[in-house]
Amino acid sequence: MNSPKKHYLQLAVPTPLRRYFDYLPPAGFPVENLQAGMRIRIPFQQRELIGIFMGLTEKSDVPTHKLKQAIECLDQKPVISSDILDLCRWAADYYHSPIGEVIATVLPAWLRQGKSTDISSKKSITRQDTPTTPLVLNAEQHAALLAIESSHHHFKVHVLDGVTGSGKTEVYLQAIAKVLERDEQVMVLVPEIGLTPQTVQRFRERFSVPIVCLHSGITEKQRYQAWLAAKTGTARIVIGTRSAVFTPFVKLGLIVIDEEHDLSFKQQDGFRYHARDVAIMRAHFNHIPIVLGSATPSLETLHNIHQGRFDHLELRERAGGAELPQFQILDVRNLSLEDGLSVPLINEMRQHLESGNQVMLFLNRRGFAPVMMCDACGWMAQCKRCDMRMTYHYGAASLHCHHCDSQKNLVKRCENCSAHDLQAIGQGTERIEKALSTYFSHYSIARIDRDSTRRKGSMDDILTRIQNGEHQILIGTQMLAKGHHFPDVTLVAIVNADSGFFSADFRALERMGQLLLQVAGRAGRKEKPGKVMIQTRHSDHPLLLQLLHENYRTFSHTILAERKQASLPPYVFFALFRAEAHQLEYATDFLQQLKNQMHEKKVQITGPLVAPMPRRAGKHRVQLLLQCKERPVLQRLLKNVLHHLEVIPVKHRVRWSLDVDPLEIF
Ligand code: ADP
Ligand code: ZN
Ligand code: ZN
Numbered sequence: 001m002n003s004p005k006k007h008y009l010q011l012a013v014p015t016p017l018r019r020y021f022d023y024l025p026p027a028g029f030p031v032e033n034l035q036a037g038m039r040i041r042i043p044f045q046q047r048e049l050i051g052i053f054m055g056l057t058e059k060s061d062v063p064t065h066k067l068k069q070a071i072e073c074l075d076q077k078p079v080i081s082s083d084i085l086d087l088c089r090w091a092a093d094y095y096h097s098p099i100g101e102v103i104a105t106v107l108p109a110w111l112r113q114g115k116s117t118d119i120s121s122k123k124s125i126t127r128q129d130t131p132t133t134p135l136v137l138n139a140e141q142h143a144a145l146l147a148i149e150s151s152h153h154h155f156k157v158h159v160l161d162g163v164t165g166s167g168k169t170e171v172y173l174q175a176i177a178k179v180l181e182r183d184e185q186v187m188v189l190v191p192e193i194g195l196t197p198q199t200v201q202r203f204r205e206r207f208s209v210p211i212v213c214l215h216s217g218i219t220e221k222q223r224y225q226a227w228l229a230a231k232t233g234t235a236r237i238v239i240g241t242r243s244a245v246f247t248p249f250v251k252l253g254l255i256v257i258d259e260e261h262d263l264s265f266k267q268q269d270g271f272r273y274h275a276r277d278v279a280i281m282r283a284h285f286n287h288i289p290i291v292l293g294s295a296t297p298s299l300e301t302l303h304n305i306h307q308g309r310f311d312h313l314e315l316r317e318r319a320g321g322a323e324l325p326q327f328q329i330l331d332v333r334n335l336s337l338e339d340g341l342s343v344p345l346i347n348e349m350r351q352h353l354e355s356g357n358q359v360m361l362f363l364n365r366r367g368f369a370p371v372m373m374c375d376a377c378g379w380m381a382q383c384k385r386c387d388m389r390m391t392y393h394y395g396a397a398s399l400h401c402h403h404c405d406s407q408k409n410l411v412k413r414c415e416n417c418s419a420h421d422l423q424a425i426g427q428g429t430e431r432i433e434k435a436l437s438t439y440f441s442h443y444s445i446a447r448i449d450r451d452s453t454r455r456k457g458s459m460d461d462i463l464t465r466i467q468n469g470e471h472q473i474l475i476g477t478q479m480l481a482k483g484h485h486f487p488d489v490t491l492v493a494i495v496n497a498d499s500g501f502f503s504a505d506f507r508a509l510e511r512m513g514q515l516l517l518q519v520a521g522r523a524g525r526k527e528k529p530g531k532v533m534i535q536t537r538h539s540d541h542p543l544l545l546q547l548l549h550e551n552y553r554t555f556s557h558t559i560l561a562e563r564k565q566a567s568l569p570p571y572v573f574f575a576l577f578r579a580e581a582h583q584l585e586y587a588t589d590f591l592q593q594l595k596n597q598m599h600e601k602k603v604q605i606t607g608p609l610v611a612p613m614p615r616r617a618g619k620h621r622v623q624l625l626l627q628c629k630e631r632p633v634l635q636r637l638l639k640n641v642l643h644h645l646e647v648i649p650v651k652h653r654v655r656w657s658l659d660v661d662p663l664e665i666f
Contacts, residue, residue, distance in 0.1 A: 006064075007025065008022045008023065008058070009053055011023055011042065011053060011070075012051060012054050012099040013042070013044060013049055013051040013100045014051075014101065015100050018092075018096070018642060020099065022057065022067060023040070023070040024069040024070065026073055029072070031056060034053055036080075037082065037084075037085055038074070039051070039074040039079055039114065040070045040072070040073050042071060043071065051070075051100075052107070054099075079111050080107065081248050083286065084246060087281065088102045090281055091271075095272060095660050096639065096658050097270075097272070102271050104271075108223050109223070110220050117228075130208075131205065131206055131208050132206050134173065134206075135320075137167070138167070138317075138319060140317075141167050141315060144160055144315065145175055148175045148289055148291055151289040152178070152253065152254075152288070152289060155288065155289070156290075156311060157292060158310070158313055159292045159293075159301055159304075159305055160291055160292065161294065161295075163316075163317075163552075164295045164517070164521025165319065166315035167318075167319030168295075168315060169293075170319065171293075172256050172258070173203070175256075175291065176237065176256070179254045180207065182253060184253025185237070186236065186252075186253060186254045186255075187240075187256070188203075188256045188257075189240060189255070189258070189279060190240075190241060191265065191482060192215075192241050192242070193479050193482050195239065195240070195241055200213055203239060211237040212225075212226035212229050212230065212237075212238055214241070230248060231248040231249070233250035242264060242265055242267060242275040245278050245279045245282065246278075252288060254288060254290070254291070255279050255283050257279055257291070259294055259482065260292035261294050261298035261514055263663060268664070269657075272657070272658075276292065277661070295521060296517050296518065296556075297556075300569070300570045303560065303570040304570075323530075325523040325524045326530070326531050327532050327533075327534065327548040327549075328531065328533050329536060330345060330536070330539075331537070333537050339435035340426075340427035341439075345535065348493075352490050352491040352531075353440065356488075358469070358473070358474060359472070359490070359492070360475075360476075360480065360489045360491070361474070361495055362478075362492065362495065362519045363477065363494075363496060364477050364515070365428045365477070366449040366450055367393045367402075367451070368391075368392045368431045369392045369424035369426050369427065369428055372390065372392050373422070374414035374421060374423075375421035375422070376419035377419065381399050381411060383404060385401070386401055386403045386404050386615055387614060388402075392424050393430065395430060395451070397409070397410050399411070404616055404617035406617075427495065429475055429477060432475050433447045433475050443472040444471045444472055445475060446462050446465065448462055448474065448475070448476035448480045453479065469488065478515065480522075481515065481519045482518060484522065486522055488528070490528050490530050490531065492519055492530065492531070492533075493534075494534045497512065497534050497535065497536040497538075497544070498536055498537055500513075501538050501541060506563070509543055509559060510556070513543070513552065513559075517547070520532040543559070567627070567629075569661075571629075572628060573627065573628055573629070573631045574626065574627055574661060575659065576624070576625050577594060577623060577624040577626075577657070578611070578622075578656065579591050579621070579623070579654050580621045580622070580656075581653055581655070582620070583653075586653040587620055587621065588608050588622050591623070591656075592608055597640075597641050600637045603626050603628045603637050604626070
């Protein structure tokens with residue numbers, strides 16, 4: 001008889017290294033009982049860690065006498081199912097992220113800490129009231145529903161492209177109803193600030209099945225319970241933000257991504273995945289349809305439609321007879337402004353308020369003023385660690401750096417010439433709030449930004465008061481722009497639409513267009529037509545005119561044509577190495593040495609260049625941009641170069657990262 005072969009365990013371990021770690025099986029534990037996805041406790045350097053069993057190997061690169069023995073297997077069944085493991089392997093490969101880091105994103109902290117799986121999943125929600133009945137769909141909604149329905153059990157990407165209020169959510173709800181009838185589960189992903197009680201309420205009102213939510217505001221235990229409810233099939237619908245894309249299901253039948261263009265689907269540190277793209281891959285692996293909904297689809301998605309890869313479903317009108325809002329541009333070059341507000345805007349606000357409606361002002365900048373400047377010598381208050389201007393916060397009587405979060409008391413004198421003439425330049429939400437309280441002292445104002453909603457539950461409180469009509473004037477940042485329904489808002493004003501016009505980021509115009517329409521979408525419902533006023537110094541900018549007087553489609557076509565001309569995404573693929581260090585040379589040297597190892601003519605390499613924000617929190621920042629027309633060529637180069645990374649000598653003095661398909665390169 002042959003002696004049994006020696007087997008080693010291959011484990012994914014939460015470390016930044018891009019490889020598996022080999023271990024000897026735990027003492028007395030039969031290897032044939034191991035299944036991929038089980039947790040194994042191991043000795044690792046001076047401590048114990050929990051790794052995930054990925055498979056067996058008969059040979060290891062580590063000499064046998066150096067291999068350590070695993071301590072114990074924590075599970076009788078895998079905590080990560082095989083389809084999720086496949087997704088993890090794909091994501092680690094595509095984003096060139098360490099598998100251990102990927103798994104740490106996928107597995108609830110409860111399990112990563114080695115806690116018992118033996119806990120009841122979230123209790124199903126019992127109902128008293130009967131579910132709301134589906135609405136009678138209009139022709140376009142009906143066609144969209146049929147298309148989604150016809151691809152069940154097949155992979156297909158459907159883009160549900162319809163203006164705000166065109167009835168996209170109603171289509172999701174009816175598509176979901178069909179999936180539930182087949183006893184399958186549904187995953188719904190929404191942007192970070194889109195997961196409001198209102199969103200969840202709409203689902204709960206329609207379906208009498210258990211629904212769980214996964215977002216950053218829940219405890220680790222609640223997260224694990226919700227996760228378990230999905231994994232065991234108790235939960236039929238999971239509504240979650242970005243990381244919910246890795247939720248396990250018994251039988252997933254449909255994925256819905258609402259506001260697919262939203263930036264919050266992209267993780268901006270650590271494992272830098274894009275939840276929409278991972279979700280598409282997941283639908284592909286699972287042979288199911290996925291619906292990407294948006295009033296302003298991303299240019300990547302539109303490009304995929306043009307290429308015939310995605311199915312285009314359009315909803316061109318607002319549902320239920322509501323009108324689209326009317327736009328008015330206020331050219332502030334010819335108007336005098338008080339605290340950033342023009343007279344025509346104030347007058348229009350007064351009219352809407354006097355008719356008993358609510359008005360909403362949007363300004364994407366919190367605090368009182370973005371600049372504190374000395375009138376005498378021109379000195380500006382700057383963050384010493386970032387070389388960026390500090391924002392003046394009136395309520396806190398302090399200066400904040402919005403880049404590294406450092407704060408200091410408000411300076412009374414110029415640090416350069418000691419003069420007392422410090423001026424607050426420009427507007428933030430706090431300043432607008434203060435100005436409005438003098439213009440409209442009889443009305444109540446709600447300010448919604450990161451500062452006013454810091455306390456847990458405060459956002460919900462403010463939203464409730466708005467719904468109850470306790471506030472008539474709403475002023476806020478983009479937190480106010482997404483996912484909310486304010487039926488009494490008839491006037492929306494964009495205080496300053498200009499940031500998109502002079503940004504160095506080639507995506508700024510696309511973002512500006514998306515945000516403008518998103519904000520505008522808050523105005524007007526069926527009974528009350530809406531108006532949108534836009535203050536700008538670029539009232540004749542062709543793209544702005546196209547957006548407002550034509551539509552997002554022609555606007556986005558123009559931008560796509562420009563991107564093609566300039567060889568920018570989505571026509572080429574980008575990857576970005578970032579490096580930061582206490583000394584500029586360390587970061588530059590590191591990227592230069594990395595670049596020296598790249599020999600692929602099809603990949604264009606720019607840099608190492610100092611990042612557009614050269615210093616943050618005391619560290620110098622440098623970047624290296626790679627662009628290529630062929631994704632596989634770029635992927636191959638990245639794989640090779642990461643392989644050689646270990647030998648770069650200055651590595652330990654530098655913090656570096658790789659961002660595949662970066663959304664922010666400036
Ligand atoms: P979106 O998700 O595109 O913003 P919603 O699905 O929220 O749009 O629909 C906007 C409004 O129109 C909601 O109040 C909804 O109840 C209503 N609505 C949607 N579809 C219909 C329909 N077919 N008939 C009547 N009202 C509808
Ligand atoms: Zn001065
Ligand atoms: Zn700073």
